[in-house]
Amino acid sequence: MTIDQIADKVKGGGRIDAGEALDLFRHAPTPLLGQLADVVRARKHRDGLVTYIIDRNVNYTNVCVARCNFCAFYRRVGSPEGYVLGFDELFRKIDETIAVGGGQLLLQGGHNPDLPLAWYEDLFRAVKARYPSFKLHALSPPEVIHLSRLSQLAVPDVIDHLIAAGLDSIPGGGAEILVDRVRRLLHCDGKATSDEWLDVMRHAHRAGLRTTATMMYGTVETDEERLEHLLRLRALQDETGGFTAFITWSYQPAHTERGGVEATGLDYLRTLATARIVLDNFDNVQASWVTQGGKVGQLGLAFGANDMGSVMIEENVVRAAGASYCMDEVEIVRNIEAAGFVPKRRNMHYEILGDPICRERDVPRMLELATSRDEGDTHVPDELAKYPARSRGGKQLRLIQH
Amino acid sequence: MSGWSRPRHMPVTNAELTTLAASHDIINLGMRADEVRRRRHGTRTTFVRVASVPAEPRGPLVLPSATGEIRIGGAPASRQAAVERVREVIAASRGIPVSAFSLADLELLATRESVTLRSLLEDLRAAGLELVADAPYDLLHDPRRSIEEANIAGLTLARLTVHRSSSPDTLPLLKAVTELQRSVAVIRAFAPLARTTSPSMPTTGYEDVKRVALARLVVDNVPSIQVDWALYGPKLAQIALTVGADDVDGVSAEDDMTEGRRRGPLEEIRRNIRAAGLEPVERNGRFEAVAG
Numbered sequence A: 001m002t003i004d005q006i007a008d009k010v011k012g013g014g015r016i017d018a019g020e021a022l023d024l025f026r027h028a029p030t031p032l033l034g035q036l037a038d039v040v041r042a043r044k045h046r047d048g049l050v051t052y053i054i055d056r057n058v059n060y061t062n063v064c065v066a067r068c069n070f071c072a073f074y075r076r077v078g079s080p081e082g083y084v085l086g087f088d089e090l091f092r093k094i095d096e097t098i099a100v101g102g103g104q105l106l107l108q109g110g111h112n113p114d115l116p117l118a119w120y121e122d123l124f125r126a127v128k129a130r131y132p133s134f135k136l137h138a139l140s141p142p143e144v145i146h147l148s149r150l151s152q153l154a155v156p157d158v159i160d161h162l163i164a165a166g167l168d169s170i171p172g173g174g175a176e177i178l179v180d181r182v183r184r185l186l187h188c189d190g191k192a193t194s195d196e197w198l199d200v201m202r203h204a205h206r207a208g209l210r211t212t213a214t215m216m217y218g219t220v221e222t223d224e225e226r227l228e229h230l231l232r233l234r235a236l237q238d239e240t241g242g243f244t245a246f247i248t249w250s251y252q253p254a255h256t257e258r259g260g261v262e263a264t265g266l267d268y269l270r271t272l273a274t275a276r277i278v279l280d281n282f283d284n285v286q287a288s289w290v291t292q293g294g295k296v297g298q299l300g301l302a303f304g305a306n307d308m309g310s311v312m313i314e315e316n317v318v319r320a321a322g323a324s325y326c327m328d329e330v331e332i333v334r335n336i337e338a339a340g341f342v343p344k345r346r347n348m349h350y351e352i353l354g355d356p357i358c359r360e361r362d363v364p365r366m367l368e369l370a371t372s373r374d375e376g377d378t379h380v381p382d383e384l385a386k387y388p389a390r391s392r393g394g395k396q397l398r399l400i401q402h
Numbered sequence B: 001m002s003g004w005s006r007p008r009h010m011p012v013t014n015a016e017l018t019t020l021a022a023s024h025d026i027i028n029l030g031m032r033a034d035e036v037r038r039r040r041h042g043t044r045t046t047f048v049r050v051a052s053v054p055a056e057p058r059g060p061l062v063l064p065s066a067t068g069e070i071r072i073g074g075a076p077a078s079r080q081a082a083v084e085r086v087r088e089v090i091a092a093s094r095g096i097p098v099s100a101f102s103l104a105d106l107e108l109l110a111t112r113e114s115v116t117l118r119s120l121l122e123d124l125r126a127a128g129l130e131l132v133a134d135a136p137y138d139l140l141h142d143p144r145r146s147i148e149e150a151n152i153a154g155l156t157l158a159r160l161t162v163h164r165s166s167s168p169d170t171l172p173l174l175k176a177v178t179e180l181q182r183s184v185a186v187i188r189a190f191a192p193l194a195r196t197t198s199p200s201m202p203t204t205g206y207e208d209v210k211r212v213a214l215a216r217l218v219v220d221n222v223p224s225i226q227v228d229w230a231l232y233g234p235k236l237a238q239i240a241l242t243v244g245a246d247d248v249d250g251v252s253a254e255d256d257m258t259e260g261r262r263r264g265p266l267e268e269i270r271r272n273i274r275a276a277g278l279e280p281v282e283r284n285g286r287f288e289a290v291a292g
């Protein structure tokens, strides 16, 4: 098929296959890709709405045994820069989130061997006891697998435990590229192979949870592998229908072991548009201002995105890799309107919650995202003493705590 | 210089321009601008590596070997200081084109020192200066006259810039720039994106794309539409090159590896231009292609 024929197929609502997707991604002029992605977006979102969520992106620990070579965020077990947030710190973050109109934490962290499943369950229960309607969008598939290994429970059982404790939905992090050749080169096949990642999502969907899906491109993958990732997500979505949204971003190379350079802005727009076209069974595609900056993030709205993601309030992972953009609600709303769309607040299920909070009342401007902890704060939360540690350093720490 | 004449076909009518400027269809607008850009420059995309040095006499003067333009930045304290600094930099320049100062600052300096702008510019020319670094359209007291004075004094204007975007409606500004060029005819490059924006309310990506594209469509008598690499960042600058811009200013002349294992600025700019399907051509401050 020629590019024009593939374009006609997309415009007519047809599904494109791997070869056609590759042809489009490689050869379609960027404006055409944008126009096709926009056709698909408009078909799914006839009302001209662009949504966003007010939630806080919290990383409960940076200690991680996975050691992915693209990650600038993690610290080894025993590192003086390693941290675990205390329950009281997390409550404070929730209070701050509620104060600016947010109703959810996006909670993810490293694979810390000294945090057993009980710590997570107790944390979730404590959050739900204090804030019954507050949502926990927490623990990406590799974290669930890590807990399954630590607790010696099967993945569906871990998910059941977490749901019983208050888990509301699962973020699609840790997908990187769902091709094992790539995962091996990124040293992230140990934390989850492609099948394992997809399996966690399958189990979560079966257990009634909605989840998102992500893709981090721009490391070692070929064009074919980037598209294979999308096709694998599309296949699982056909099976379960459990994904609410897709989010893609470019690998952020600064301060990582892998190093290298970041994919360009045009590569982002082309990848985003191709994803919107290929993922014809995903309702929502987010723009990633946190990695691309507000400007290119907003341009994503012309390349298939219908959602500006989250105001985040806090961000640690991308910042560790050198990018520090910030968009508060005022900025997100202004950007959506400047692109000709109508901004609406949503929850994780993409239900519309209402108009922007900043239109209803004065919200203090936020020109910089918070971090997990103030620099130099190395305190160890008291409640950690209650949970058995696995690592040697962790065990010593517990002894000191007792 | 060739390529300065008005294209034979006006790309768009006035009514079309108004519609395009009001529309949110940045893809269509970008395509129209890209057509005009390609008709004029093909895929050729120029960039210049700039070494910035401060205006103070005896200030730091680091000139990496890859420099294509030495730019003396900041407002000079006095006429004497300006002349002195130009002499110093020219003496160290090894033949690299030197640009200096903003024409708006020179207007102010002339008034402050009660001399004519012409005589100030002639002093700078006599000190060896070749290029006025920029003429910020919205800061100039009398853009047409001041640019003509620079020309008469024997100085070339490196670029026309816009200091601040005061209004989202760019068409009046762009039309005024076209008019200006009609009378002065010496503007080689126009950088339509504002040099300063508010940190709490920066221009949006849509606004930037529209402004670059409309600049290419409206300002049809200026050869190059320019975007600043350092100011706007690689991502937006690269996108700008696909919607009307053909020249990249402000690429760092330092080829160091301070950013971990990141490649140097030269490789980075070339990679970005090529990834946009365009052909990178390094130029110097005189718009001459640099071998390599």
Ligand code: SF4
Binding pocket: A064, A065, A066, A067, A068, A071, A072, A073, A074, A109, A110, A111, A142, A188, A191
């Ligand atoms: S990406 Fe996640 S799993 Fe991998 S090293 Fe970083 S924190 Fe650990």
